Amino acid sequence: MSLVVGRLELAHPVLNASGTWDAVHAQRLFGEANPGLAGFVTKTVTPQPRPGNPAPRIAPALGGLINSIGLPGPGIDAFCATLLPELAGIVEGPVVCSVGGFSVADYVASVERLDAHPACAALELNVSCPNVESGCASIGADATETEALVRAARAATTKPLWVKLSASVSDIAEIARAAETGGADALVCINTVKGTAVDRRTGRSWLGGGGGGLSGPAIRPVALHAVLACREATDLDIVGLGGVATADDARDLLAAGAQAVAIGTMLFADPSAARRVRDGLAQAA
Numbered sequence: 001m002s003l004v005v006g007r008l009e010l011a012h013p014v015l016n017a018s019g020t021w022d023a024v025h026a027q028r029l030f031g032e033a034n035p036g037l038a039g040f041v042t043k044t045v046t047p048q049p050r051p052g053n054p055a056p057r058i059a060p061a062l063g064g065l066i067n068s069i070g071l072p073g074p075g076i077d078a079f080c081a082t083l084l085p086e087l088a089g090i091v092e093g094p095v096v097c098s099v100g101g102f103s104v105a106d107y108v109a110s111v112e113r114l115d116a117h118p119a120c121a122a123l124e125l126n127v128s129c130p131n132v133e134s135g136c137a138s139i140g141a142d143a144t145e146t147e148a149l150v151r152a153a154r155a156a157t158t159k160p161l162w163v164k165l166s167a168s169v170s171d172i173a174e175i176a177r178a179a180e181t182g183g184a185d186a187l188v189c190i191n192t193v194k195g196t197a198v199d200r201r202t203g204r205s206w207l208g209g210g211g212g213g214l215s216g217p218a219i220r221p222v223a224l225h226a227v228l229a230c231r232e233a234t235d236l237d238i239v240g241l242g243g244v245a246t247a248d249d250a251r252d253l254l255a256a257g258a259q260a261v262a263i264g265t266m267l268f269a270d271p272s273a274a275r276r277v278r279d280g281l282a283q284a285a
């Protein structure tokens with residue numbers, strides 16, 4: 001089942017969604033950092049350390065969950081010095097570093113650092129986080145800004161460059177074409193879909209951050225539609241994700257035009273989901 005996705009070699013087509021699996025904790029708990037995964041996609045890293053959003057950060061939804069995590073993290077210095085070398089020592093397969101920020105300069109600063117870091121095999125530009133006020137998803141909602149960002153990142157690295165898109169935009173095909181024109185090697189479709197939850201006692205948002213992103217089986221049809229639209233719009237490889245829980249869900253995304261898939265929300269409920277999906281895909285092959 002080995003393949004090349006967006007210039008990155010993978011032993012099979014199953015990855016994790018950024019921010020949904022703690023490989024360091026899993027190594028301690030299970031003796032395996034990324035069971036069933038062909039590599040490991042890190043939580044999105046920003047130039048400066050960030051605390052993330054106030055609690056509550058999670059709300060249940062029919063067929064999924066809504067998160068408002070708010071891009072917490074150690075910042076690129078600590079990430080490169082400590083977490084990334086540790087990850088490279090424990091995970092099977094390549095480490096894909098997810099990068100976020102609030103300006104082109106933010107992204108380029110991290111991309112340059114990761115280009116020089118031997119433990120980073122590929123980069124994912126997250127232009128689709130629903131939980132920050134500026135940057136990220138607001139860049140990825142605009143084709144001109146997306147193209148400029150990808151072009152600047154492309155100039156800063158020779159490593160495989162993937163771009164993670166949101167379906168919460170008016171025309172994902174236009175954004176996908178912009179990423180291709182800017183020099184991306186692959187698209188990652190899709191991030192969580194903008195959503196929120198109401199606290200009925202107050203009538204205000206249940207989530208500390210106000211807004212959130214919906215993930216899980218509820219967004220499968222949205223993900224399928226986005227992958228189809230990106231497949232028609234570009235020649236780029238696609239990592240498809242959004243509610244993958246079974247090998248059949250993965251097959252649907254592959255049939256829609258993805259080359260690989262990622263699992264996110266299901267990993268919270270079933271840490272063996274990646275292995276199950278990988279083995280299910282192998283049986284059909």
Ligand code: RRO
Pocket residue numbers: 019044067068069070071072100126128129130131191192213
């Ligand atoms: O941290 C988050 O709140 C977050 C991120 Br960076 C993202 O890309 N997608 C998401 O649903 N949450």
